[in-house]
Amino acid sequence: xxxxxxxxxxxxxxxxxxxxxxKIHAQSSESAKGPVMKLTIITQSISDNENVVIKSSGQNxxxxxxxxxxxxxxxxxxxxxxxxxxxxxxxxxxNYVGLNMPRGFLYQYITxxxxxxxxxxxxxxxxxxxxxxxxxxxxxxELIKRYKDGVYQSGDSIIYDSKGRKIMQFRMNSKSNEWxxxxxxxxxxxxxxxxxxxxxxxxxxxxxxxxxxxxxxxDTKGKKWDRKIIVNKKGQIIxxxxxKEQITFSKFDTYGNWLQRESIQKTSSKLGNILTTIKREIExxx
Numbered sequence: 497x498x499x500x501x502x503x504x505x506x507x508x509x510x511x512x513x514x515x516x517x518x519k520i521h522a523q524s525s526e527s528a529k530g531p532v533m534k535l536t537i538i539t540q541s542i543s544d545n546e547n548v549v550i551k552s553s554g555q556n557x558x559x560x561x562x563x564x565x566x567x568x569x570x571x572x573x574x575x576x577x578x579x580x581x582x583x584x585x586x587x588x589x590x591n592y593v594g595l596n597m598p599r600g601f602l603y604q605y606i607t608x609x610x611x612x613x614x615x616x617x618x619x620x621x622x623x624x625x626x627x628x629x630x631x632x633x634x635x636x637x638e639l640i641k642r643y644k645d646g647v648y649q650s651g652d653s654i655i656y657d658s659k660g661r662k663i664m665q666f667r668m669n670s671k672s673n674e675w676x677x678x679x680x681x682x683x684x685x686x687x688x689x690x691x692x693x694x695x696x697x698x699x700x701x702x703x704x705x706x707x708x709x710x711x712x713x714x715d716t717k718g719k720k721w722d723r724k725i726i727v728n729k730k731g732q733i734i735x736x737x738x739x740k741e742q743i744t745f746s747k748f749d750t751y752g753n754w755l756q757r758e759s760i761q762k763t764s765s766k767l768g769n770i771l772t773t774i775k776r777e778i779e780x781x782x
Contacts, residue, residue, distance in 0.1 A: 525774055530751035531781040532580050538775045541572035545768035570594075571770065582781055589613075601627070609633070634660050652678075659687070699723070707731060753778055 525537050575592040590600030597618035604612045609632065615625040624646030630639040634656075641651040648670055655664040665679035682691040691700045696716040703709045711723040726735040732752055736743040740762045747755040757774040 525757065525776065526576075526578065528751070528753045528776075528778055530753070530778075531582070532578075532584070532778060533781045534580070534777075534779040535578045536777040537574075537576045537578075538777075539572055539574045539576075539772065540570055541770055541772040542570055543767040543769070544771055545766065571767075572772065632656065636660060661687070749778060751778075751780070 525539075526535065528535055573594045577588075577590045578586050579588045581587050585603070585605065587603050588600060589603075590598045592598050599615065599617045601613040601615055602621075604614065606612065609630060611629045611631075613627040613629065615622045615627075625644050627643070628639075628641040629637060632638050636656055637654060638656075639651065639653050642649045650670065651668045653666040653668075653675060654662055655666075657663050661683060662679075662681045664677065664681070666675040667678040668675045678695055680693040681689060684690040688703060689701055692698065697714065699711045699713040701709055701711055707727040707729075709725050709727075711725070713721050713723060715721070721739050724735075724737040725733055726737070728734050730752065732745070732748060732754070734745050741759055743757065743759040745754040745757050749755060753776070755776050755778070757776075759772045761770040761772065763770060
């Protein structure tokens with residue numbers, strides 16, 4: 497009922513939408529191919545050290561926190577839902593954290609190159625909390641500005657080359673009021689990403705004949721490590737290997753989209769290994 501009420505406020509504006517300016521992107525849990533109507537992403541994390549996170553039942557449990565059947569507290573229990581229109585535009589985004597009430601964004605498409613995203617919670621639209629998005633003629637995001645209580649908070653600006661590839665990204669916050677270079681991107685002769693600089697950390701990409709590739713990272717302290725991305729014969733990423741994390745993708749649908757992602761992250765804390773499962777439910781337009 498709440499979402500319907502909020503939609504009624506902006507329904508006329510949403511009908512004025514002209515182009516897709518907030519798409520589901522290609523390399524994240526929000527990535528999905530095909531005529532997506534609704535994408536649900538459920539993320540849950542738990543420690544493999546039962547002695548650390550065991551919680552007794554009843555009064556000892558934390559309000560607003562979710563638990564497994566055996567009483568273990570979930571370190572992460574999130575759900576995100578994205579609704580898209582028939583031409584691929586995200587029209588609503590909603591986030592749930594544990595048992596807390598949802599927060600989300602409603603998107604208003606103003607022109608072919610501008611959009612607004614208004615934040616809401618269980619009480620309705622949050623006054624003065626919104627994002628302004630500007631796209632170029634090719635539909636690539638060029639500028640995003642974030643506001644809270646009507647006051648500008650931060651922004652990102654992205655520069656593209658003539659082929660529509662990212663080459664630089666800048667960030668501005670309300671304190672400095674100056675644009676600072678945050679990322680750079682380079683490509684090889686085949687148009688593949690070959691080097692990325694990210695705030696002092698860098699990585700180069702080595703491509704293998706079987707379609708898999710390796711990212712050679714150097715962090716801000718000069719430490720080197722590799723990230724290996726394993727690809728199957730269909731070109732789908734099925735495994736990612738890092739020194740402290742192993743990620744596996746499985747259960748692909750007819751559009752080639754993965755439906756389950758499982759990871760094991762090693763930590764030096766008393767939590768031990770962090771086990772994370774991301775499950776996706778994707779509904780398509782016919």
